[in-house]
Amino acid sequence: MSDASFLRMRGISKSYRVTQALRAVDFSADAGEVHAIVGENGAGKSTLVKILAGAVARDAGEILLDGEPVSVDSPLHAHRLGIYAVYQEFSLVPHLSITENILMGQMPTGRVDWWVNWRAAHRQAQDILERIGFHGFNVRTPVARLSVPHQQMVEIAKAVAGRPRILILDEPSAVLSQEELKSLFRLIRQLRDQSTLVLYISHRLDEVFEVADRITVLKDGELVGTVRPQEIDEDRLIKMMVGRTLDEIYPPRRSQPGAEILSVRNLSKAGAFEEISFSLARGEILGLFGLVGSGRTQVARCLFGADPFTAGEIRLKGEAVSPQAPTGCRRRGCRLSHRRPQAERPGDELLGPG
Template identity: 40%
Template sequence: MTISAARLEMKGISKSFPGVRALHQVDFEVRGGEIHALLGANGAGKSTLMKVLSGAYRPDEGSILIDGAALSIGGPLDAIRSGIQCVYQEVDTALVPRLTVAENIMLDRLTAGRGWIDWSNLQQEASRVLTDIGLTGLDVRQQAGELSIAQKQLVLIGRALAQKAKFIIFDEPTAPLSGEEAEQLFRIMNRLKADGVGCIFISHRLGEVFRISDRVTVMRDGQRISTKTAASTDAQAVVEEMLGKPFEEEFPKAEVAIGEPLLEARGLTSGTKVRGVDLTVRRGEIVGVVGLVGAGKTELSRLLFGADPLDAGELRLHGRGLKLRAP
C-alpha cells in the first residue's frame, strides 16, 4: 500500500479547562512519510494536543489543515474521515473483544448499515491489510479478546489502514510491550513511513525516539518549545528543554549515609514468574527493580506487599521474620 504523502498542520492551537491553560498557541506539523516524535514531561500538553487533533477535544483557538485545506473536526469521526487515527496504549478500550480480528479491522464496514455482509470477502480484506504491514501469522477469525497486547496494537494499526489513514498517532505504544514486540512495532512504523503515512510518536523512552524518529518536537507547560531534526539534537538537550533546566538541577541527588538493612527478601518464589529472588533494602537508599514486560516485576512487588502468597522464601523487617497474609 502506498498513499500520496500529505502534510498536516496545527496552527495556534489553544485549549483551556476551568483554572488550567492546557495549550497556548501551539504550532505542530507532521509530513507524510516521516516519524515525528512529540515529547514533554507529564502535563506538558502532548495528550491534550493529540486529543484536539483526534477530535476528542475542540480547541478554543487555532486551526488544523491538511495540504493547506482547513479541517472541521467536531469529533473523532470527523478526524477519522480526514485520515487521522490514533493507536492508544490502552488497546482494550478500542477493540470489541468478542468480535474477530477481521471484524475489528473492518469495523466501519459492519456499522455502515449496508445490509448483507460478505464474511469471506471481509476476512480476505482484513488479511490483505495485515499482509500490507508485514503481518501474516495472525488468524483473522480469532476473537480479539484472545490476543496479546502487541497483537491488539497491530489490529488497531490494521483498522487505521483499512480506514485510509494518512496520519497515525502512536501514544506511548511501547510502554506495555516486550523488547521483541517493540522491535516488530518499529518495523511496521518504518513500513508505514515508506508508504507515505505520517506517524506521530509519543514516548518517554528517548533511546527509542532517537532511533526511529526523523524530527522531534518538545513541549513544556502547554507550549511548543522546539522542533528539530533528530540528527541535530540529543537526549540531554531534549531533557533540558522538557524541564527548562538541566536534569541535575531539577532532580539533584541527595547524598545520605546508607544504613542497616530494613527489608530483606530471601528466596522469594511464587508460581513461574518469581523464582528464588533475593532483595535487600537499606535505610536511606532507593532500590530500583527493572526488567522487560513479563519479567516478574509486578509479581515481586505483590509478594513484598503481601498481596499474593509465597510458595517459598522469607521476608524480614528490621531483622525479624515477617508474616504477611494475602487478602
C-alpha cells in the same frame, strides 16, 4: 516550517478548567515523515494530538491539511480525512473478536449487504496483522482475552486498517517488548515510505532518536521548537524539554535510608521467576525494572500477598511471610496499586508501603 506543510496546526489553545494545556501552539509536519513529539508529563502532547484526531475540542486555532482548513469535530470526521490515532487508553470493544475490532465499520459483506462474509473478514484481519509484522494471533479471539501488549497491537492494526494519511501513536512503546517494538518501527518506516505522516509520542528518547525524522518539543503547553535528531544530542533535547540539565533534574540524594523493613531472599515462583533477592529500607524508593513479561508484576503480586510463591523467603519488618497464604503482607501495611488499562491483566505497576 513552511506554509507548504502537509499538516499545519495554527494557534491551537486548550484549557481544562484552570489548566492551560496548550497555549497558541503552531505545529507543522510533512507527509512521509516520522515526527516525534516529546515533552515532560503534562506538557500537552496528548491534548495536541487528540485535537488533531477529533477526540478533544480546541478552544482556539485552526487545522489545515494541504493548505485547506479542515474541521475535525469528532473521531469520525478525522477518519474521513485519514487521521487515525492510537492512545495510551485503548478503544477496543472487549467482548468482540480481533477481527471485529480491526474491521469495525468496514466488515466485508456477502451478496446482500447485511450478511457479513466472516471468512473474508477473518482473512482480511489476519492479513493486516501479518502485513504489519504482528504474528501468532487467532483473529477469532475476543480482545478481552489478550494481554496488554497484544491489545496494543490490535489497536495499531485497527488504525492501519483505515489506511491513514496521518497516524498518531501516543506512547505506543510503554507496553511493548523489545521484539514487538522492532516490528512497530518496521511498520512505522513502511507507512512513512508510503507517504503517511506518523506522529510519534514517546518519553523514551533513545526511541525518538532512532525512529524520528524530526522532533518537536512541547513544554508547559507551549511549543519550544522543532529539531532534527542529527542536529542535537539527548542532553540538549532534555534541556529543551525541561529547561534544565540532567544534573539539575537529578541532584545528589540527601535522604538517609533507615532500618531494613523488607527483605526478599531467593524468592521463586515456579514458571514465573527464580531466585529474586533484594531488600528495602525505610525511606527508600526501590525501582523494579524489566521488559513486559519479565516477571515484575508477578514478583509484586507475591510481595503483596496476592499470589503464593514456591521457594525463598519474604520478611516484612522481621517477620517471615507464609508462602501459601501470604495475606500477612497486607495486614502489615503493604499495598499494591497498578494501572489497569481496560484489560484483564495489569500493565505497569507500582508497589508502595501503605
